[in-house]
Amino acid sequence: MIPRIYIPADSGALALGAEKVAKAIEKELRERGVEAKIVRNGSRGAYFLEPMVEVATSEGRVAYGPVKPSDVKSLFDSGFLTGGHHKRWLGAPDKIPFFAKQTRLTFARCGINDPLSLDAYKSLGGLRGLQNAVAMAPADVVKQVTESGLRGRGGAGFPTGIKWKTVLDTAGAQKYIVCNADEGDSATFADRMIMEGDPFVLIEGMAIAGIATGATKGFVYVRSEYPHAVATMNKAVAIARKAGVLGVNVLGSPNAFDMEIRVGAGAYVCGEETSLLNSLEGKRGVVRAKPPLPAIQGLFGKPTVINNVISLASVPIIMDKGAAYYKDFGMGRSRGTIPIQIAGNVKNGGLFETAFGLTLGEIVDDIGGGTASGRPVKAVQVGGPLGAYFPRALFDTPFDYEEFAKRDGLIGHAGITVFDDSADMLKQARFAMEFCAIESCGKCTPCRIGSTRGVEVLDKVAAGIEAEKNLALVTDLCNTMKFGSLCALGGFTPYPVMSSITHFPEDFKPAPARVAAE
Amino acid sequence: MTMQAASTEIASRTAAIIDEMKGLEGPLLPILHSIQEEFGHVPKDALPVIADGLNLSRAEVHGVVSFYHDFRAKPAGRHVLKLCQAEACQSMGSDAIAAKVKQLLGIDFHETTGDGSVTLEPVYCLGLCACSPSAMLDGEVIGRLDDEKIEEIVAEVRS
Numbered sequence: 001m002i003p004r005i006y007i008p009a010d011s012g013a014l015a016l017g018a019e020k021v022a023k024a025i026e027k028e029l030r031e032r033g034v035e036a037k038i039v040r041n042g043s044r045g046a047y048f049l050e051p052m053v054e055v056a057t058s059e060g061r062v063a064y065g066p067v068k069p070s071d072v073k074s075l076f077d078s079g080f081l082t083g084g085h086h087k088r089w090l091g092a093p094d095k096i097p098f099f100a101k102q103t104r105l106t107f108a109r110c111g112i113n114d115p116l117s118l119d120a121y122k123s124l125g126g127l128r129g130l131q132n133a134v135a136m137a138p139a140d141v142v143k144q145v146t147e148s149g150l151r152g153r154g155g156a157g158f159p160t161g162i163k164w165k166t167v168l169d170t171a172g173a174q175k176y177i178v179c180n181a182d183e184g185d186s187a188t189f190a191d192r193m194i195m196e197g198d199p200f201v202l203i204e205g206m207a208i209a210g211i212a213t214g215a216t217k218g219f220v221y222v223r224s225e226y227p228h229a230v231a232t233m234n235k236a237v238a239i240a241r242k243a244g245v246l247g248v249n250v251l252g253s254p255n256a257f258d259m260e261i262r263v264g265a266g267a268y269v270c271g272e273e274t275s276l277l278n279s280l281e282g283k284r285g286v287v288r289a290k291p292p293l294p295a296i297q298g299l300f301g302k303p304t305v306i307n308n309v310i311s312l313a314s315v316p317i318i319m320d321k322g323a324a325y326y327k328d329f330g331m332g333r334s335r336g337t338i339p340i341q342i343a344g345n346v347k348n349g350g351l352f353e354t355a356f357g358l359t360l361g362e363i364v365d366d367i368g369g370g371t372a373s374g375r376p377v378k379a380v381q382v383g384g385p386l387g388a389y390f391p392r393a394l395f396d397t398p399f400d401y402e403e404f405a406k407r408d409g410l411i412g413h414a415g416i417t418v419f420d421d422s423a424d425m426l427k428q429a430r431f432a433m434e435f436c437a438i439e440s441c442g443k444c445t446p447c448r449i450g451s452t453r454g455v456e457v458l459d460k461v462a463a464g465i466e467a468e469k470n471l472a473l474v475t476d477l478c479n480t481m482k483f484g485s486l487c488a489l490g491g492f493t494p495y496p497v498m499s500s501i502t503h504f505p506e507d508f509k510p511a512p513a514r515v516a517a518e
Numbered sequence: 519m520t521m522q523a524a525s526t527e528i529a530s531r532t533a534a535i536i537d538e539m540k541g542l543e544g545p546l547l548p549i550l551h552s553i554q555e556e557f558g559h560v561p562k563d564a565l566p567v568i569a570d571g572l573n574l575s576r577a578e579v580h581g582v583v584s585f586y587h588d589f590r591a592k593p594a595g596r597h598v599l600k601l602c603q604a605e606a607c608q609s610m611g612s613d614a615i616a617a618k619v620k621q622l623l624g625i626d627f628h629e630t631t632g633d634g635s636v637t638l639e640p641v642y643c644l645g646l647c648a649c650s651p652s653a654m655l656d657g658e659v660i661g662r663l664d665d666e667k668i669e670e671i672v673a674e675v676r677s
Contacts, residue, residue, distance in 0.1 A: 015646050015661030047648035186604035189645040217543075224551075224588055225644050227657050260542075263551060265586035268642060282546030282572075284585040300543065342648065344609035349648030372610070381605055385642075415647065419609045431608070435642065441585075 003036040003081040006054040006061075008111065010043035010196050011228045012189065017069065018051035024072040025053070032076060042197020044111035045351030046098045054093060057083040063096065064088040098348060101367065103329060105337045106314045107190075107353045110197040116235055118243055121200040127245065129319030133208045134253035141212035142168055145315060147323035149335030153190075154180055154271075154308030155383065155412040155488070157334075157401045160315075163305060166295035167213040170303040175215035177206050177257075178280065178299055178306040181222040181229070182264050182271040185384025187343040187415030191309035193351055195222065195229035198313075199236035200245075203259070205312035207250055208319055209305050210257035218259035219299070220309075221276050224266055233261045268385075268439040272487045273306045275441060286441045287487045308413070310339060329355035334400040342368045344381075344417035361395030364418060375420035379504065381428075383412025385435050386492035388499035389419075389428065408499060410492070425504035430458040432496035436489060446481045447490025453477060454497065461508055471501060471508060525563040531556060532564040536571035546572060546582055550589055559590035594637040595630040597675040600654040603640040606647035615651050615663050616640070622672045636675040 007022045008014075022038065029036055043050060052065030053075075062083035064075060071088055078086040090096055104110075113120035121127070133141050146161025167175060179202065183191040194202055206218045222230050237259060240246045248256045267285045270276045274288035277299050298304020314336065318326045327335045334356035340363055342349050347369035364370070364380055371377055379389040388409035390397065397407050404411050419428075433454035440447045454477055460470045478494035485491040501508055535552045539545050549568060553560050560583055569576045583589050601616050616627075623631055623638060630637040646652035649661030655671055 011644075011659050012646055012649055012661065015649055015652060015659040050649070183645060184643055186606045186643045187647045188643075189647055192645040225641060225654075228659075262544075262547065264588075265547060265550070266588035267586050279547065280544050282544040282582065284581050286585075344606040344647065344650060346648075351648075385605060415606075417606045417609055417647070423609065428605070428608075431605070435604075439642075 003034075004039055004056040005036050005081070006039045006041045006056070008043045008051060009040035009228075010050075010111070011192060011226070012047050013043050013050040013052070014228070016047070016050045016066065020069045021051045021053065021067050021072065024069040028072050028076050034076075034081070036081060039114050041113055042111040042115045043193060044093060044099060045107065045193060046096065046348070047350045048348045049090065049096070049098075052090070052093075055081055055083060057081075059083065061093055063090040063093045065090055098350065098352070098367070102353050103337050103355055104353050105317045105326065105329070106201070106310060107194070107198070107339055107351065108317070109201065110193055115197050115199055115232060116239060118200060118239055118245075121198070125320060126200055126316070127204060127251070129316035130204045130207055130211075130245070130251060132319050133211050134251050134255055138168055138212050138214060141208065141319065144323045145212065145318060148318040148326040149323075149330070149333070150311060150314055150318060150326065151334070151401065152308055153310035153314070153338070153413065155185075155410065157411070160307060160311050163295055163307070164209065164213050166293065167215065167303045167305050170296050172214075172303040174217070174300075174302050175213055176299045176302055176304040177209045177213070177215045177218040177259075178277065178304055179206055179218065179220040179309055179312055180271065180273060180276055180306055181220050181226075181309045182276060183226075183309070183413065184223060184268040184271045185386070185413050185415055187381070187417040188341050188384055188413045189343075189415075190339040190341055190351055190413070192226050192229050194309055194313050195226070196232050199233050200240065201313045201316055202233075202309055203236060203240050203245065205315040206259055207246065207257045208315050209307065209312060211250065211253075211255045213303075213305055215303075215305060216256045216258070218257065219280055220259065220261050221264060221270070221280055222261060223264045223270075230261060230263055237261060267441075268435075269441045269487075269489055272489060275487070277304065277306065284441070286443050287489075289486060310413075331355070331357040331398065332400050332402055334402070338399065338411070338414050340399065341413075341415040342418070343415060345371045345373055345420050346418040347372050356398075356400050358399050359395060360390060360397045360399065360416075361392075363399065363416060364395065368416075368418060371418060371420040373420045373422075375422065377418055378421040378423050379419045379425065379428075379500075381417040381419070381496060382415070383410045383495075384415050385432060386410075386488060386495055387412045387415075388495040389425065389503060390499070391503040393503070408495070408502075410495065425500040425507040426458065426462055429497045429500040430455060430462070432493050433458060436493040440489060444484070444486040444490060446484035447486070447493070450477055450481045450485075450490065451493060454481075454493075467508065474501070528557070528561050528563040529567050532567040533571065536568060540571060546574075546579075550583060550586075554589060558593040562591070595634050597636040597656055598639065599636055599671065599675060600639045600641040600644075602642070602644050602646070602650070602652045602654075604643040604647075606643075607651040610650040612651040615668065618665070618668055619672070622668070623675075
């Protein structure tokens with residue numbers, strides 16, 4: 001048997017030098033006259049171990065990482081093609097604690113094989129969900145998704161099945177499935193990982209959504225900051241079309257479904273669903289007032305399912321193993337699993353898929369291993385730029401939509417940014433306002449004007465000008481933005497601002513009067 | 519080439535792109551991306567051609583082009599360096615990284631060096647948040663930026 005070497009081509013692995021490692025391995029193989037097949041897989045998501053190289057041995061996969069190009073010679077000397085010991089040896093990937101503790105449903109295949117091999121996809125259970133769906137009545141597919149308890153993983157947490165039911169029940173000559181892959185929140189990379197590491201699961205999920213609702217056309221709106229994801233998705237769609245997974249007869253059934261990949265143009269607000277629809281239509285990415293709901297009048301005014309990548313990519317396993325199987329994981333009204341993305345100043349950064357219910361402390365301290373800098377954790381921002389900053393005092397909060405809402409926070413797209421004690425929370429609050437000002441679509445006043453005024457008032461606080469009065473003004477402004485904005489950009493910017501003020505008041509106290517040096 | 523000829527050249531190449539893509543549903547963004555790929559920016563002379571081809575007003579086309587951060591009104595430098603400035607990168611010192619790059623290149627964000635070698639831009643998240651601070655140089659991703667990597671990047675764009 002020719003040895004197989006797996007070297008990730010995921011953006012995160014490439015950013016850490018995977019390409020140079022691949023070149024070094026190719027060169028070493030040539031020089032030693034050894035024959036081996038190099039497979040470029042996605043990432044399994046442990047970025048603190050990337051580039052993580054795996055070899056297939058008679059006893060299964062053996063992983064090594066993080067591999068540097070300078071390690072390659074000694075890896076060969078240590079007989080890594082047969083799993084030999086080396087300082088980078090990690091053993092069987094499934095046994096690495098970071099992976100062993102996870103429950104991988106949505107990401108079950110991500111990072112294991114060549115993402116563009118449809119055979120590999122099928123060999124690990126791919127397309128079984130779609131096969132079941134084509135044999136069912138649309139209403140039954142919708143019912144199964146509803147019963148699974150799946151809620152929108154983009155951040156809003158709206159039940160996916162209910163959205164689908166509205167589209168199914170709305171008459172329309174043309175309906176659309178739109179996948180929101182405009183993953184602009186800092187600390188999130190789950191969508192990118194799936195698109196680069198297991199693109200067929202998203203295609204399968206979208207095809208199921210089409211069959212369930214009577215939509216025959218799908219669009220994936222991917223942000224332009226993700227060129228590798230765009231390239232992989234385009235190739236995967238072409239392969240799926242050729243194999244009959246997409247087309248006029250999906251898997252040989254009478255159902256038609258096809259899709260296109262579209263690229264955004266650098267506007268954060270287009271992650272908001274109605275703004276995204278306008279952008280797909282070729283307009284300015286301005287938010288639309290709701291109602292009408294996109295499910296009734298969405299893309300080009302037609303009934304449209306708009307779901308996040310992870311919501312759609314979670315559907316195949318629900319259709320394969322059943323609603324009860326999925327629903328069995330989780331807590332309260334948060335059912336199933338959630339891919340938590342641990343990022344920022346953290347020792348073990350990466351994607352950790354698990355059932356809802358872990359506490360924030362378990363995620364940051366036990367799984368994340370604390371800060372990368374080795375300093376104490378000061379704050380963690382959960383849910384991206386529009387999420388609240390949590391202090392250590394709230395680390396007992398379980399990862400659950402409702403529990404986070406109770407503590408004036410949100411899960412969002414499940415990204416967590418860890419900050420050490422060098423963080424200045426006034427600066428973070430100011431950034432939240434500044435970011436909102438840069439990215440506001442301009443449609444509603446609280447967001448467009450409020451964010452700019454917010455920056456100015458926080459600058460006054462920083463300069464020690466009537467700090468108390470100005471903090472009261474920021475609080476009032478946040479209230480206006482929260483309740484007066486049309487969408488989550490203006491409406492949620494108060495979360496990072498107010499949580500910083502509430503939990504870290506010491507950072508907002510006037511700086512001690514500076515004595516002139518002269 | 520005279521200005522007149524240049525503008526005719528832009529118009530005819532733009533018209534060819536529109537012809538090829540106007541059958542798409544919602545063709546404007548894909549067309550603008552193609553135009554930017556073709557010319558390195560979205561030339562002013564292309565706008566009336568697009569408006570005409572898609573039966574839109576010039577104001578509508580201008581409105582769309584100016585809404586999105588990606589579309590450039592003038593060509594970028596030979597290299598484009600994007601530094602992530604979002605929260606995850608902030609937590610790992612992206613401010614200091616940006617200050618150092620700006621100092622080494624002698625330009626601020628949204629500027630191009632005098633020799634036209636590089637354009638520097640901020641970006642809000644490259645999805646590399648578990649290997650911050652990160653950057654993108656001409657579409658290639660770079661993680662865990664440090665002084666050594668910055669110096670390598672600056673040397674590369676200068677060569």
